Every structure is written in structure tokens, then in C-alpha cells.
Amino acid sequence: MHDFLKIFNKLYEYYGPQGWWPAESAFEMMIGAILVQNTSWRNVEKALTNLKPFLEPEKLEKISGEELAELIRPSGFFNIKAKRIKSYMEWFKTYDYDIQQIKKIDRVTIREELLSIKGIGPETAGVILLYAFDFPTFIADAYARRIFYRLGYDMPDSYDDFRMLFEAVLPKELMLYNEYHALLVEHAKEHCRKTPVCVGCPLFGNCIRKPA
Structure with a gap:
């Protein structure tokens, strides 16, 4: 130790x-954690700039997967990442997009739920747990x-x-x-x-x- x-x-x-993490909101942080998979942060910043008008759960929920993919094109693997973001949003919506609800649950349970989302691996789950939900990880x-x-x-x-x-x-x-x-x-x-x-x-x- x-x-x-x-x-x-x-x-x-x-x-x-x-x-850290470089984001203006916890939601932006979560989206950035998915976008940064297999690319540089510089490319993520370009994608987040495109997403700026939609960086609230209720707004991002309303745009189609195709539109989302086009917005995040600079991050690479944009079709795959769009599907991952949409899958993540489905999970997040089960908590009414309320981070405080999530923080009341134990870390192990939330981590298992995150890992059950297609495209969310241990590292992405970890940074979301740490920087969005305040679980030491x-x-x-x-x-x-x-x-x-x-x-x-x-x-x-x-x-x-x-x-x-x-x-x-x-x-x-x-x-x-x-x-x-x-x-x-x-x-x-x-x-x-x-x-x-x-x-x-x-x-x-x-x-x-x-x-x-």
C-alpha cells in the first residue's frame, strides 16, 4: 500500500x-467515456462539439441512431458507438436519468448492470463509476x-x-x-x-x- x-x-x-474528467456535466462525461473507446481524446472533443446541443438525456433520447452516428463521426467507429450510446441511454432511463438514484445503490450492483450493456467493458464501466457516479474505483x-x-x-x-x-x-x-x-x-x-x-x-x- x-x-x-x-x-x-x-x-x-x-x-x-x-x-478530471474533462466535461461540463456528468452526462457529458458518460457519453465521452463511450466515445473515447479506440480513439484519441482530440477526436472525442470534435464529436462532443457536434453533440453540444443534445448533451442532455431527454434531448439525446429523441434523435435517431442514424443522426447520432453522423454527429459522432469524428470519434471513429461511429455506427457502433451510436448503438452503444443508445443502449446506455436505455439503461440510464431505468433510473429516470437521475444520477442521485444510482448513487444510492451499491457499486457492485451498478458495475454489474453497466457491464451487461452491450459495448460497455470493464474500463468504460470503471470511468463512469468513478467520474459520473463517485464510486472509488x-x-x-x-x-x-x-x-x-x-x-x-x-x-x-x-x-x-x-x-x-x-x-x-x-x-x-x-x-x-x-x-x-x-x-x-x-x-x-x-x-x-x-x-x-x-x-x-x-x-x-x-x-x-x-x-x-
Whole structure:
């Protein structure tokens, strides 16, 4: 646990608070979490700009799947993502589009419901749980896996086992999980890239898999 917290503290001290997720509303955050699948955030921003007039559940519900697909075209795989958004909306509507209703239910139940929606996998479910519904959840994405591999951790192969490894030892503090994911993303973009940029890396002293 102490090592995980030390790593968090080093990243936080170096990068500062990230204030994630980048969205003006929880609903926009949820839609963005689906749009960002298999694409860059830059492309998502273009799609969200197109969606701006419809970024309320009742408005988005009324447009057709074809119209939605055209609006989100910049995000790629737009026909598939349109269907996923529509499926997500059907689930969200069972709670009357009311996030406060969802927050009253336990995280395990909501996570299982999210995973039952076609196209919502563990990572997408995780970021929605964390950033829209305020459930402390570790996001065991490819960035986290890359960073902790280079730091020498023997991580489980499965997403959920990797996630639970962290959740078993980290304090259940929303801000900690919120910032940890955002900081890992920032670090993976700035220093721990596929080809790492080790000069100035705040975790260089912890890294055991430095490039030769």
C-alpha cells in the first residue's frame, strides 16, 4: 500500500491536481467515456462539439441512431458507438436519468448492470463509476499497466484482478482514485510513453525497466 501511495504522491507533487474528467456535466462525461473507446481524446472533443446541443438525456433520447452516428463521426467507429450510446441511454432511463438514484445503490450492483450493456467493458464501466457516479474505483487501463510494469510490479493478467489489487490496499477516498487515474494518464503521455522519455521523469528512481 505504501508504495502505491508513494507513487501517487510523487506524481501529484510533479504534475499537480488534474481535475478530471474533462466535461461540463456528468452526462457529458458518460457519453465521452463511450466515445473515447479506440480513439484519441482530440477526436472525442470534435464529436462532443457536434453533440453540444443534445448533451442532455431527454434531448439525446429523441434523435435517431442514424443522426447520432453522423454527429459522432469524428470519434471513429461511429455506427457502433451510436448503438452503444443508445443502449446506455436505455439503461440510464431505468433510473429516470437521475444520477442521485444510482448513487444510492451499491457499486457492485451498478458495475454489474453497466457491464451487461452491450459495448460497455470493464474500463468504460470503471470511468463512469468513478467520474459520473463517485464510486472509488481503480482504472486498470493500458497506461496503468505500462507504468507499473516498468516499475517492476508483477500484475495480474486480467483487468479485474489488477483493479482489485489496488482497491484492496488503497484508502477508499474518491479524490485519490480520481486523481490517480488522471495522473497515470498524464504520466504515460509525458514520460512513460511507448518509447519512454526518462529525462526528468518523477518516477525514474523507482523504475527497474529503464531502456538500455
